[in-house]
Amino acid sequence: MTYPLLSVKNLTKYYKKEGSLFSPPEDEVLALDDVNFDMYEGETLSIVGESGCGKTTLAKLITRLIEPTRGFIFFQGKDLISLNPGEMRKIRRKLQIIFQDPYASLPPRMKVGEIVGEGLEIHGLFKGGKKMELVKRVLGEVGLNAGDMNRYPQEFSGGQRQRINIARALILHPRLVVADEPVSALDVSVKGQIIKLMQDLKENYRFNYIFISHDLTTVEEFSHRVIIMYLGRIVELASTRKLFEKPMHIYTRALISAVPHRKALRNKEKFILEGEVPDPRNPPSGCHFHPRCSFSQDICQKERPFLKDMGNNHLVACHLY
Amino acid sequence: MILGKRVQKNKIFIFSLVIITGLFLMALFAPHLVSHDPLKTETENWLTPPGPDNWFGTDRLGRDIYSRVVFGSRISLSIGFISAAIMIFTGTLLGALAGYYGGIVDNLIMRLTDIIIVFPVLFLIITLISLFDSGFIHIILIIGFTGWPVVARLVRAEFMSLRERDFVQAIRALGASDLRIITRHILPNALDPIVVAATLSVPAAILAEAGLSFLGLGIPAPVPTWGNILREAHGYFRQAWWYAAFPGAFIFVTVMAFNLLGESLKDLLDS
Numbered sequence: 001m002t003y004p005l006l007s008v009k010n011l012t013k014y015y016k017k018e019g020s021l022f023s024p025p026e027d028e029v030l031a032l033d034d035v036n037f038d039m040y041e042g043e044t045l046s047i048v049g050e051s052g053c054g055k056t057t058l059a060k061l062i063t064r065l066i067e068p069t070r071g072f073i074f075f076q077g078k079d080l081i082s083l084n085p086g087e088m089r090k091i092r093r094k095l096q097i098i099f100q101d102p103y104a105s106l107p108p109r110m111k112v113g114e115i116v117g118e119g120l121e122i123h124g125l126f127k128g129g130k131k132m133e134l135v136k137r138v139l140g141e142v143g144l145n146a147g148d149m150n151r152y153p154q155e156f157s158g159g160q161r162q163r164i165n166i167a168r169a170l171i172l173h174p175r176l177v178v179a180d181e182p183v184s185a186l187d188v189s190v191k192g193q194i195i196k197l198m199q200d201l202k203e204n205y206r207f208n209y210i211f212i213s214h215d216l217t218t219v220e221e222f223s224h225r226v227i228i229m230y231l232g233r234i235v236e237l238a239s240t241r242k243l244f245e246k247p248m249h250i251y252t253r254a255l256i257s258a259v260p261h262r263k264a265l266r267n268k269e270k271f272i273l274e275g276e277v278p279d280p281r282n283p284p285s286g287c288h289f290h291p292r293c294s295f296s297q298d299i300c301q302k303e304r305p306f307l308k309d310m311g312n313n314h315l316v317a318c319h320l321y
Numbered sequence: 322m323i324l325g326k327r328v329q330k331n332k333i334f335i336f337s338l339v340i341i342t343g344l345f346l347m348a349l350f351a352p353h354l355v356s357h358d359p360l361k362t363e364t365e366n367w368l369t370p371p372g373p374d375n376w377f378g379t380d381r382l383g384r385d386i387y388s389r390v391v392f393g394s395r396i397s398l399s400i401g402f403i404s405a406a407i408m409i410f411t412g413t414l415l416g417a418l419a420g421y422y423g424g425i426v427d428n429l430i431m432r433l434t435d436i437i438i439v440f441p442v443l444f445l446i447i448t449l450i451s452l453f454d455s456g457f458i459h460i461i462l463i464i465g466f467t468g469w470p471v472v473a474r475l476v477r478a479e480f481m482s483l484r485e486r487d488f489v490q491a492i493r494a495l496g497a498s499d500l501r502i503i504t505r506h507i508l509p510n511a512l513d514p515i516v517v518a519a520t521l522s523v524p525a526a527i528l529a530e531a532g533l534s535f536l537g538l539g540i541p542a543p544v545p546t547w548g549n550i551l552r553e554a555h556g557y558f559r560q561a562w563w564y565a566a567f568p569g570a571f572i573f574v575t576v577m578a579f580n581l582l583g584e585s586l587k588d589l590l591d592s
Contacts, residue, residue, distance in 0.1 A: 060490075063494050065490050065493060065494060085499075089496040089497070089498065090496065091496075092494060092495060092496035093496055095494075096494060096495075097494045099487045099490070099491060101487055104486060104487040104488060105487040105488050105490075105491050106488055106491075107488045107489075107492070107510075108488070108510065109509055109510065118492070118497075119495045119496070122495055122496050122497050122498075122501065123496060165491070168491070168495070172495070
């Protein structure tokens with residue numbers, strides 16, 4: 001039986017400040033609310049949403065850098081949450097993350113060679129000269145020079161630093177790379193290069209990745225499926241083609257309307273988003289999107305819409321359907 | 322390197338370093354620097370004012386104060402350094418554990434530091450000394466183990482903020498063990514404030530020893546320490562100003578030099 005590479009079930013995360021003897025616990029912040037999806041070998045899955053919708057929380061949960069409040073994560077059929085720290089450390093080799101901020105994500109006092117080679121050392125794979133040889137090769141593959149090994153991260157630009165981050169993740173030959181907005185901090189001219197690089201590397205290294213972005217246009221070209229998130233919930237999940245051809249959720253339509261010069265929508269209806277993303281400490285009742293939705297009905301305020309399959313694995317969470 | 326240039330420019334840093342080096346050499350070569358046996362009493366020469374034979378004068382038993390002050394530096398400096406080392410080691414270890422693991426570990430360690438901090442240090446030390454009697458080793462241990470909470474709080478705060486930084490999370494995502502993360506990634510980046518704290522712990526320990534000796538709870542009598550001499554001088558301030566002035570000046574200069582060194586190090590490492 002083939003199981004999904006990654007399966008996320010009922011994943012929920014509340015952030016709360018724990019109370020102490022003298023201060024009561026503070027309000028819970030809803031970061032992720034009952035998120036479910038599967039990801040299969042060979043596909044590139046994108047997760048798109050405005051800031052504060054829980055994208056980064058999801059990335060950190062999948063790589064188990066934080067613990068969920070509820071729910072399960074199955075990676076290659078293994079329940080990650082139930083693993084003890086030792087087992088988890090071993091599996092991390094197959095499960096890597098690339099952070100958004102290329103400046104904050106590299107240790108300031110280590111040379112690039114040590115940074116990139118550290119994974120090999122941690123997992124006891126290679127040491128010394130053999131390690132350095134591999135580091136050199138990976139650096140070459142991400143477009144850096146062997147001579148860069150002896151330089152410090154501060155000497156590199158944002159784009160180059162993101163290349164170092166990619167090299168550090170790939171040297172372990174992971175099966176899944178979670179890229180948390182890897183290009184959003186970069187100049188437009190560099191963005192394309194990094195995305196192209198990740199595409200090329202995907203062919204060579206045969207890894208799969210989850211690409212997190214706040215920008216639909218970035219993900220359109222290379223992702224197989226797209227998840228649209230709003231305030232901690234998945235509102236729509238479809239193949240990229242379906243999503244752009246026939247977006248269903250009003251929020252998705254608004255996001256696509258916001259993309260300039262989209263032929264497909266030029267003559268169709270335009271959806272302009274009004275208002276702001278509500279405070280996650282006090283999310284709206286029912287459908288989280290209802291205060292900003294022009295089609296809002298009574299039921300939207302009362303009941304939470306769950307994901308419904310509209311055919312061809314096009315899932316949408318909206319009471320209109 | 323740029324740091325080297327900034328060090329050269331920082332006059333206070335150089336000045337305090339010169340003084341500390343001088344004090345060190347004095348303690349190291351003490352036997353070669355004195356003309357009198359610091360323990361030898363010449364009662365007929367008691368309370369002689371400073372002169373060519375006794376540079377700092379003599380004490381109530383006719384001992385040469387200069388020799389006693391020079392030998393006293395050995396005790397004061399070694400107590401200062403060893404106690405500071407204990408403070409830094411204990412404080413860093415416990416602060417790192419509290420800051421990195423948080424939760425119940427943090428709570429236990431921080432409540433322990435709170436307990437030690439709420440006691441006035443001197444009373445705590447006095448209580449401990451009355452329990453364990455005052456030898457060199459005991460004094461060092463007691464000063465060291467009452468001084469670490471300040472360091473622990475500092476290190477904890479540093480660890481708490483570094484733990485959440487992306488580059489530490491990235492190492493965790495690579496599969497590094499806690500030990501590796503703490504020692505290879507967080508500690509090296511927390512070193513600056515620890516170095517400053519170490520420098521400032523030395524004068525604190527020296528002052529604690531001087532205070533204890535002045536109260537008669539420090540190193541027992543014939544051995545000269547700066548605090549001991551001050552204690553003996555008590556009662557002779559009017560007749561013999563030199564009796565208290567010289568050991569007092571050495572304590573002052575030493576503590577000031579270490580404090581200046583700590584402050585200038587902070588400036589150097591911050592910028």
